Amino acid sequence: YQRDLSAMNLLHLTGRQGVSVPLGSLAKVTESTGPLTVNHSGQLPSVTLSFNLQPGVSIGTAVDRVEAAAREVLPSTVSTSFAGTAQAFQQAQGGLLILLLLAIVVIYLVLGMLYESFIHPLTILSGLPFAGFGALAALMVLGLDLSIYAFVGIIMLVGIVKKNAIMMIDFALEAERNHGKSAHEAILEAASVRFRPIMMTTMAALMGTLPIALGHGAGAEARRPLGVAVVGGLFFSQIITLYITPVIYTYFDALQQRLARRKAKDPVRPPADEPAPAGAMARVREI
Numbered sequence: 001y002q003r004d005l006s007a008m009n010l011l012h013l014t015g016r017q018g019v020s021v022p023l024g025s026l027a028k029v030t031e032s033t034g035p036l037t038v039n040h041s042g043q044l045p046s047v048t049l050s051f052n053l054q055p056g057v058s059i060g061t062a063v064d065r066v067e068a069a070a071r072e073v074l075p076s077t078v079s080t081s082f083a084g085t086a087q088a089f090q091q092a093q094g095g096l097l098i099l100l101l102l103a104i105v106v107i108y109l110v111l112g113m114l115y116e117s118f119i120h121p122l123t124i125l126s127g128l129p130f131a132g133f134g135a136l137a138a139l140m141v142l143g144l145d146l147s148i149y150a151f152v153g154i155i156m157l158v159g160i161v162k163k164n165a166i167m168m169i170d171f172a173l174e175a176e177r178n179h180g181k182s183a184h185e186a187i188l189e190a191a192s193v194r195f196r197p198i199m200m201t202t203m204a205a206l207m208g209t210l211p212i213a214l215g216h217g218a219g220a221e222a223r224r225p226l227g228v229a230v231v232g233g234l235f236f237s238q239i240i241t242l243y244i245t246p247v248i249y250t251y252f253d254a255l256q257q258r259l260a261r262r263k264a265k266d267p268v269r270p271p272a273d274e275p276a277p278a279g280a281m282a283r284v285r286e287i
Helices: 005-010 059-073 085-115 120-125 128-141 148-179 183-193 195-214 220-265 278-286
Strands: 012-014 020-022 039-041 044-046
Touching: 059 085, 085 120, 085 148, 120 148, 120 220, 128 148, 128 220, 148 183, 148 195, 148 220, 183 195, 183 220, 195 220
Parallel strands: none
Antiparallel strands: 012 020, 039 044
C-alpha cells in the first residue's frame, strides 16, 4: 500500500448479508497532506504550542506576553489555556494571595488573644501596607517582575515588619499599666527606648537578605526578586513605622477611651416585668 495507493481499492469489506464488497466501489481514495495525529481537549480539536524562556526572562513575563499575543491574533471562538509549568505558576499565584490573607487574619487573631484587645492588633498590622509598598517599589525600580519568589518575600514581610510595632506597643502598655503614664507619654518613651533594638533587628534582617537581593551564584535570577522584595519592604517600613505607629497608637487609644465613655453613659435598663431597684433609679436620675 505504501508503493501504490490504488492497491487500497483491492481491499474487501463484508457487507450486511455477508457479501464481500471491494473498497473501491464504496469510497474514493485520494492522496493529500494532513497531520499525523489530531489532539483533542474536551472533545474539541486542540493544538499545543511550546515555548522556552530566554535568559533573564521570568515565567510571569512570558505568560503575560503569550496571553497578549493570543488576544491579538486568535478570534473569540478559540479558547486558550496553559499547561505544565505555566499552569502551575498561575495556580500558585492564586494560592499565594489566599495564603497572604490567611496569614494576616491568623496574626490578628493571635495578637488579639495575647493583648486581649481588638484595637492593638490593628496598630501592629498598620505597618504592613508600607512594607508592601516598599517591596513593590523596589521591584519596579530594578525592573523585576512580581514572581512567585517575590510574592513569597512579601509574605515573609508580614512576619518580619510587625516586630517593630510589637516592641513599641508592648513597652507602652507596660508603662501605662505599671507607671500610670498617658498613652502619648508611654508611646513616645517606647519609641525612644526601643529604637536601638528595633534598628539592630532590622539591620540584621537586611544584612541577611542582602546577598539574595544582590543575586550571585547559580539560579540567582529566580531568587533575586525575593531578596529585593524583603530588603525594599524592610527599608521603607523601617523609616515609616517609627513615625506612623505612635500616631496610630494614640489615635486608637483616644478612640477606645471615647467608646468606653459612651458605653458608661448609657444607663442599664431593667426588664419590663421586673421592678428596678431604688438605688438604680436614683443613679439614673443623677445622670
